Amino acid sequence: MSYIVEIQEIANGVGIAIDSIVTSYTVEVDSNAGITLGKDGASAYDVAVADGFVGTESEWLDSLVGATGVDGDSAYDVWIAEGNVGNTSDFINAITGDDGRAGVDGVDGAQGIQGIQGIQGIQGVAGTDGIDATPYDDTAIQAEVDLNTAKISNVDHPLVETAVPSGAVFTDTIYDDTAIQAEVDANKVVVYSFAVGDETTDITTGGAKTTIRMPYAMTLTSIRASATTAPVGSTIIIDVNLGGTSIFTTNLLTIDATEKTSVTAATAANITTTALTDDGEITVDIDQIGSTTAGTGIKIYLIGTRT
Numbered sequence: 001m002s003y004i005v006e007i008q009e010i011a012n013g014v015g016i017a018i019d020s021i022v023t024s025y026t027v028e029v030d031s032n033a034g035i036t037l038g039k040d041g042a043s044a045y046d047v048a049v050a051d052g053f054v055g056t057e058s059e060w061l062d063s064l065v066g067a068t069g070v071d072g073d074s075a076y077d078v079w080i081a082e083g084n085v086g087n088t089s090d091f092i093n094a095i096t097g098d099d100g101r102a103g104v105d106g107v108d109g110a111q112g113i114q115g116i117q118g119i120q121g122i123q124g125v126a127g128t129d130g131i132d133a134t135p136y137d138d139t140a141i142q143a144e145v146d147l148n149t150a151k152i153s154n155v156d157h158p159l160v161e162t163a164v165p166s167g168a169v170f171t172d173t174i175y176d177d178t179a180i181q182a183e184v185d186a187n188k189v190v191v192y193s194f195a196v197g198d199e200t201t202d203i204t205t206g207g208a209k210t211t212i213r214m215p216y217a218m219t220l221t222s223i224r225a226s227a228t229t230a231p232v233g234s235t236i237i238i239d240v241n242l243g244g245t246s247i248f249t250t251n252l253l254t255i256d257a258t259e260k261t262s263v264t265a266a267t268a269a270n271i272t273t274t275a276l277t278d279d280g281e282i283t284v285d286i287d288q289i290g291s292t293t294a295g296t297g298i299k300i301y302l303i304g305t306r307t
Contacts, residue, residue, distance in 0.1 A: 124200040127228045127297050128260070130193050190218060192302040196238075196284050199228050202294035203236070208283045217278040220304040223269055225253050225262040228297025231290025232257055235265075239285040240300065247273035253300075257290060276302065 042050065045057045053060055073081070076091045084094065196210045197203050225238055236255040239246050246252075251270040255262050262269070276282070282302075289295055 124228070124296075127199055127299075128226065130226075130299065131191070131224065131301060188305060189221075190216075190304065190306050192218070194300055196286070196298040196300060197296065199297040202296055203286055203289050203298055204294070205286050205289055207285045209286050211281065211283045214276050214278055214280045214282060217280075217307045218276050218302070218304045219307050220247070220271060220274045220276055220302060222303040223247075223253060223262075223271060224301040224303065225255055226297075226299050226301070227255055227260050227295045229293065229295055230258050230260045231255060231293060231295035233290050233292030235288060236286070236290060236295050236298070237288035238298070238300070239287055241283045241285065242273055242276060242280050244281075244283070245273070247271055252287065255295070274304070275307070276304070 045060050048060055053063070055063070076088055079091050079094070084091070086094070192215070194210065194212050203209075223240065225236075227236065235257055238253040238255075239248065240253060241247065249270050249272045251267050253262055253269040254265045254267060256265050259265070284300060286298075
């Protein structure tokens with residue numbers, strides 16, 4: 001066997017680049033020249049046989065494998081050997097590190113689309129009927145009129161009525177019972193009622209929740225309020241104004257909690273303005289509502305006589 005050897009002469013000095021090649025030589029060397037090759041050596045198996053091993057090469061290879069060693073101590077056994085006390089659960093807890101810090105919150109997701117509109121609720125129950133007015137009984141006045149009325153005859157005057165009080169002096173003026181009729185009218189009870197809001201919507205506090213104008217003049221003798229849904233948690237407090245001024249002083253109109261009418265109120269309304277003028281502006285303020293259930297369907301009833 002022959003080899004090619006390349007020999008390079010390197011110059012290294014001042015003013016010359018390091019490792020600069022100056023001269024290159026190539027020499028062919030024959031490795032077998034003057035060399036005698038030795039014989040192949042014995043294998044490890046042959047050496048073992050020569051040393052007295054009896055068996056095949058496979059048996060010799062098996063003989064090289066040592067016996068299985070004894071089991072080593074577990075991590076728990078080592079932990080106990082180091083002086084710790086406890087069962088395997090204690091050991092696991094001991095080698096378990098503290099919880100890591102909580103991660104930062106992720107960014108909020110985009111707002112979802114608006115849900116579909118819910119179905120319409122069922123219609124509320126019908127409100128209670130309003131209170132009936134107490135008709136004025138003019139029986140006593142009519143009896144007085146009948147008692148003092150006499151049929152007259154032989155009165156030759158077209159303006160004289162045929163029924164006048166007894167003892168009347170007849171002139172060219174007919175008998176006029178306007179005074180009696182006025183007394184009858186003055187004692188006829190009238191009730192004027194109106195609503196504040198609808199039947200199903202919760203009432204809210206505020207001024208001038210409704211505004212109406214009186215259809216006639218009247219002397220107010222009583223006032224009431226009712227609710228379709230009773231307030232819960234606190235009392236409904238109502239103020240009624242004529243021309244922007246309250247008709248009450250200290251005690252306003254109230255509907256107590258769980259009640260539907262002011263008739264059962266613990267404190268009655270104190271009316272100070274009784275003369276309601278024809279076409280007078282009436283406004284209603286809601287000063288307080290139920291704290292748990294506000295109340296619905298408020299109505300106001302003005303009770304009195306026409307003037």
